[in-house]
Amino acid sequence: MRVLMALIIIVPALEIGLLVLSGNTIGPWPTVLLIILTGVLGAWLAKKQGLETIRRVQDQMRYGQMPSDAIIDGLCILVGGVVLLTPGFITDLIGFLLLFPATRKGIKPWIGKWIQRFIKRGNFTIIR
Template sequence: MRYLFLLIILIPALDISLLLVSGKAIGLWPTIALIILTGILGAYLAKREGLQTIRRVQEQLSYGQLPGDALLDGICVLIGGTLLLTPGFITDITGFFFLFPPSRKAIKSFIIKMWQRRINKGRIKIIK
Protein backbone atom coordinates (compact mmCIF):
# COMPACT_ATOMS: atom_id res chain seq x y z
CA MET A 1 0.00 0.00 0.00
CA ARG A 2 2.89 2.36 0.74
CA TYR A 3 4.18 1.83 -2.82
CA LEU A 4 0.80 2.82 -4.24
CA PHE A 5 0.93 6.12 -2.35
CA LEU A 6 4.43 6.76 -3.69
CA LEU A 7 3.28 6.01 -7.25
CA ILE A 8 0.29 8.33 -6.90
CA ILE A 9 2.69 11.17 -6.07
CA LEU A 10 5.65 10.23 -8.27
CA ILE A 11 3.99 9.33 -11.59
CA PRO A 12 2.02 12.59 -12.05
CA ALA A 13 5.11 14.61 -11.11
CA LEU A 14 7.19 12.75 -13.71
CA ASP A 15 4.41 13.09 -16.29
CA ILE A 16 4.20 16.84 -15.74
CA SER A 17 7.95 17.22 -16.05
CA LEU A 18 7.99 15.19 -19.28
CA LEU A 19 5.16 17.30 -20.68
CA LEU A 20 7.11 20.46 -19.86
CA VAL A 21 10.28 19.08 -21.49
CA SER A 22 8.27 17.98 -24.53
CA GLY A 23 6.68 21.40 -24.76
CA LYS A 24 10.09 23.02 -24.84
CA ALA A 25 11.55 20.48 -27.27
CA ILE A 26 8.79 20.21 -29.89
CA GLY A 27 6.51 23.08 -28.93
CA LEU A 28 3.20 23.59 -27.21
CA TRP A 29 0.82 22.63 -30.01
CA PRO A 30 2.59 19.40 -31.06
CA THR A 31 2.65 18.34 -27.40
CA ILE A 32 -1.08 19.03 -27.04
CA ALA A 33 -1.71 17.18 -30.33
CA LEU A 34 0.22 14.15 -29.02
CA ILE A 35 -1.82 14.15 -25.81
CA ILE A 36 -5.11 14.32 -27.75
CA LEU A 37 -3.95 11.70 -30.27
CA THR A 38 -2.98 9.20 -27.58
CA GLY A 39 -6.30 9.82 -25.83
CA ILE A 40 -8.29 9.13 -29.00
CA LEU A 41 -6.17 6.12 -29.95
CA GLY A 42 -6.40 4.82 -26.40
CA ALA A 43 -10.19 5.14 -26.32
CA TYR A 44 -10.43 3.28 -29.64
CA LEU A 45 -8.11 0.47 -28.51
CA ALA A 46 -9.82 0.17 -25.13
CA LYS A 47 -13.21 -0.09 -26.83
CA ARG A 48 -12.00 -2.70 -29.33
CA GLU A 49 -10.18 -4.83 -26.75
CA GLY A 50 -13.02 -4.42 -24.26
CA LEU A 51 -15.62 -5.64 -26.75
CA GLN A 52 -13.44 -8.64 -27.63
CA THR A 53 -13.10 -9.43 -23.95
CA ILE A 54 -16.86 -9.21 -23.39
CA ARG A 55 -17.41 -11.59 -26.31
CA ARG A 56 -14.89 -14.05 -24.86
CA VAL A 57 -16.56 -13.90 -21.43
CA GLN A 58 -19.99 -14.52 -22.96
CA GLU A 59 -18.65 -17.36 -25.10
CA GLN A 60 -16.96 -19.06 -22.15
CA LEU A 61 -20.06 -18.66 -20.01
CA SER A 62 -22.26 -20.13 -22.75
CA TYR A 63 -20.02 -23.23 -22.74
CA GLY A 64 -20.27 -23.46 -18.96
CA GLN A 65 -16.66 -22.42 -18.36
CA LEU A 66 -15.42 -19.96 -15.79
CA PRO A 67 -14.06 -16.89 -17.63
CA GLY A 68 -11.08 -16.27 -15.31
CA ASP A 69 -8.56 -15.42 -18.03
CA ALA A 70 -11.04 -13.22 -19.87
CA LEU A 71 -11.90 -11.37 -16.65
CA LEU A 72 -8.21 -10.63 -16.09
CA ASP A 73 -8.13 -9.33 -19.67
CA GLY A 74 -11.05 -7.08 -18.81
CA ILE A 75 -9.28 -5.72 -15.75
CA CYS A 76 -6.15 -5.01 -17.81
CA VAL A 77 -8.18 -3.30 -20.55
CA LEU A 78 -9.98 -1.16 -17.96
CA ILE A 79 -6.70 -0.10 -16.35
CA GLY A 80 -5.06 0.51 -19.73
CA GLY A 81 -7.96 2.59 -21.03
CA THR A 82 -8.01 4.68 -17.88
CA LEU A 83 -4.27 5.31 -18.09
CA LEU A 84 -4.51 6.31 -21.75
CA LEU A 85 -7.23 8.85 -21.03
CA THR A 86 -4.99 10.41 -18.38
CA PRO A 87 -2.74 13.04 -19.96
CA GLY A 88 0.95 12.23 -19.79
CA PHE A 89 3.52 10.17 -21.62
CA ILE A 90 4.34 7.72 -18.82
CA THR A 91 0.69 6.88 -18.26
CA ASP A 92 0.19 6.54 -22.04
CA ILE A 93 3.07 4.08 -22.42
CA THR A 94 1.83 2.09 -19.44
CA GLY A 95 -1.73 2.16 -20.79
CA PHE A 96 -0.65 0.83 -24.18
CA PHE A 97 1.30 -1.89 -22.36
CA PHE A 98 -1.93 -2.94 -20.60
CA LEU A 99 -3.95 -2.90 -23.85
CA PHE A 100 -1.76 -4.85 -26.28
CA PRO A 101 -2.43 -8.61 -26.00
CA PRO A 102 1.23 -9.78 -26.00
CA SER A 103 2.25 -7.49 -23.15
CA ARG A 104 -1.08 -8.08 -21.39
CA LYS A 105 -0.18 -11.78 -21.18
CA ALA A 106 2.91 -10.91 -19.12
CA ILE A 107 0.87 -8.62 -16.88
CA LYS A 108 -1.74 -11.33 -16.30
CA SER A 109 0.90 -13.88 -15.29
CA PHE A 110 2.37 -11.33 -12.87
CA ILE A 111 -1.09 -10.68 -11.35
CA ILE A 112 -1.76 -14.41 -10.98
CA LYS A 113 1.61 -14.99 -9.28
CA MET A 114 1.04 -12.04 -6.97
CA TRP A 115 -2.38 -13.35 -5.89
CA GLN A 116 -1.02 -16.89 -5.46
CA ARG A 117 1.75 -15.58 -3.16
CA ARG A 118 -0.78 -13.67 -1.08
CA ILE A 119 -3.05 -16.71 -0.81
CA ASN A 120 -0.12 -18.97 0.14
CA LYS A 121 1.05 -16.52 2.82
CA GLY A 122 -2.47 -16.42 4.27
CA ARG A 123 -3.08 -12.77 3.50
CA ILE A 124 -6.09 -13.70 1.38
CA LYS A 125 -8.48 -16.40 2.49
CA ILE A 126 -10.95 -18.09 0.20
CA ILE A 127 -14.11 -19.16 1.98
CA LYS A 128 -16.44 -21.67 0.36
Protein backbone atom coordinates in the same frame (compact mmCIF):
# COMPACT_ATOMS: atom_id res chain seq x y z
CA MET B 1 0.39 1.26 0.94
CA ARG B 2 3.80 2.92 0.90
CA VAL B 3 4.35 1.89 -2.71
CA LEU B 4 0.98 3.36 -3.66
CA MET B 5 1.82 6.65 -1.93
CA ALA B 6 5.18 6.77 -3.68
CA LEU B 7 3.50 6.19 -7.04
CA ILE B 8 0.92 8.89 -6.34
CA ILE B 9 3.74 11.37 -5.70
CA ILE B 10 6.47 10.21 -8.10
CA VAL B 11 4.48 9.42 -11.26
CA PRO B 12 2.77 12.84 -11.53
CA ALA B 13 6.11 14.58 -10.89
CA LEU B 14 7.74 12.55 -13.67
CA GLU B 15 4.76 13.18 -15.96
CA ILE B 16 5.03 16.94 -15.44
CA GLY B 17 8.75 16.81 -16.13
CA LEU B 18 8.24 14.85 -19.36
CA LEU B 19 5.42 17.16 -20.49
CA VAL B 20 7.60 20.23 -19.91
CA LEU B 21 10.50 18.57 -21.72
CA SER B 22 8.22 17.61 -24.61
CA GLY B 23 6.78 21.12 -24.75
CA ASN B 24 10.28 22.57 -24.93
CA THR B 25 11.43 20.01 -27.50
CA ILE B 26 8.53 19.75 -29.97
CA GLY B 27 6.45 22.72 -28.84
CA PRO B 28 3.34 23.12 -26.72
CA TRP B 29 0.71 22.53 -29.43
CA PRO B 30 2.22 19.30 -30.75
CA THR B 31 2.51 18.10 -27.15
CA VAL B 32 -1.16 18.87 -26.46
CA LEU B 33 -2.22 17.23 -29.74
CA LEU B 34 -0.14 14.16 -28.93
CA ILE B 35 -1.83 13.86 -25.53
CA ILE B 36 -5.28 14.20 -27.14
CA LEU B 37 -4.36 11.68 -29.85
CA THR B 38 -3.21 9.06 -27.34
CA GLY B 39 -6.40 9.59 -25.32
CA VAL B 40 -8.65 9.13 -28.35
CA LEU B 41 -6.64 6.17 -29.67
CA GLY B 42 -6.64 4.62 -26.21
CA ALA B 43 -10.41 5.00 -25.81
CA TRP B 44 -10.99 3.40 -29.22
CA LEU B 45 -8.60 0.54 -28.49
CA ALA B 46 -10.07 -0.04 -25.02
CA LYS B 47 -13.57 -0.23 -26.50
CA LYS B 48 -12.46 -2.64 -29.23
CA GLN B 49 -10.50 -4.89 -26.88
CA GLY B 50 -13.22 -4.70 -24.21
CA LEU B 51 -15.95 -5.83 -26.60
CA GLU B 52 -13.78 -8.73 -27.79
CA THR B 53 -13.14 -9.76 -24.19
CA ILE B 54 -16.84 -9.60 -23.32
CA ARG B 55 -17.60 -11.86 -26.29
CA ARG B 56 -14.89 -14.28 -25.19
CA VAL B 57 -16.25 -14.38 -21.62
CA GLN B 58 -19.74 -15.06 -22.95
CA ASP B 59 -18.47 -17.85 -25.20
CA GLN B 60 -16.49 -19.47 -22.39
CA MET B 61 -19.44 -19.31 -20.02
CA ARG B 62 -21.76 -20.69 -22.68
CA TYR B 63 -19.53 -23.77 -22.92
CA GLY B 64 -19.26 -24.14 -19.15
CA GLN B 65 -15.68 -22.91 -18.88
CA MET B 66 -14.39 -20.58 -16.18
CA PRO B 67 -13.34 -17.32 -17.91
CA SER B 68 -10.50 -16.49 -15.49
CA ASP B 69 -8.03 -15.55 -18.23
CA ALA B 70 -10.60 -13.34 -19.93
CA ILE B 71 -11.44 -11.68 -16.62
CA ILE B 72 -7.79 -10.73 -16.13
CA ASP B 73 -7.82 -9.43 -19.73
CA GLY B 74 -10.85 -7.32 -18.85
CA LEU B 75 -9.13 -5.96 -15.76
CA CYS B 76 -6.04 -5.05 -17.81
CA ILE B 77 -8.19 -3.36 -20.45
CA LEU B 78 -10.10 -1.38 -17.83
CA VAL B 79 -6.94 -0.16 -16.11
CA GLY B 80 -5.22 0.49 -19.44
CA GLY B 81 -8.15 2.54 -20.72
CA VAL B 82 -8.33 4.60 -17.53
CA VAL B 83 -4.62 5.41 -17.44
CA LEU B 84 -4.66 6.32 -21.14
CA LEU B 85 -7.27 8.97 -20.38
CA THR B 86 -4.87 10.45 -17.83
CA PRO B 87 -2.63 13.00 -19.54
CA GLY B 88 1.01 12.03 -19.61
CA PHE B 89 3.49 9.88 -21.45
CA ILE B 90 4.30 7.39 -18.67
CA THR B 91 0.64 6.57 -18.08
CA ASP B 92 0.14 6.32 -21.85
CA LEU B 93 2.94 3.77 -22.08
CA ILE B 94 1.45 1.75 -19.22
CA GLY B 95 -2.01 1.98 -20.79
CA PHE B 96 -0.88 0.81 -24.22
CA LEU B 97 1.11 -2.06 -22.67
CA LEU B 98 -2.09 -3.19 -20.92
CA LEU B 99 -4.28 -2.76 -24.01
CA PHE B 100 -2.21 -4.50 -26.70
CA PRO B 101 -2.80 -8.28 -26.56
CA ALA B 102 0.85 -9.14 -27.25
CA THR B 103 2.21 -7.14 -24.31
CA ARG B 104 -0.77 -7.91 -22.07
CA LYS B 105 0.02 -11.62 -22.50
CA GLY B 106 3.36 -11.06 -20.77
CA ILE B 107 1.83 -9.00 -17.97
CA LYS B 108 -1.10 -11.33 -17.14
CA PRO B 109 0.96 -14.02 -15.33
CA TRP B 110 2.38 -11.33 -13.04
CA ILE B 111 -1.14 -10.03 -12.28
CA GLY B 112 -2.36 -13.58 -11.62
CA LYS B 113 0.45 -14.16 -9.11
CA TRP B 114 -0.28 -10.80 -7.49
CA ILE B 115 -3.96 -11.72 -7.06
CA GLN B 116 -3.00 -15.14 -5.65
CA ARG B 117 -0.73 -13.44 -3.08
CA PHE B 118 -3.62 -11.20 -2.01
CA ILE B 119 -5.90 -14.23 -1.65
CA LYS B 120 -3.32 -16.16 0.41
CA ARG B 121 -2.79 -13.19 2.75
CA GLY B 122 -6.52 -12.83 3.24
CA ASN B 123 -6.56 -9.32 1.74
CA PHE B 124 -8.79 -10.45 -1.10
CA THR B 125 -11.81 -12.66 -0.66
CA ILE B 126 -13.83 -14.57 -3.20
CA ILE B 127 -17.58 -14.66 -2.68
CA ARG B 128 -19.25 -17.82 -3.88
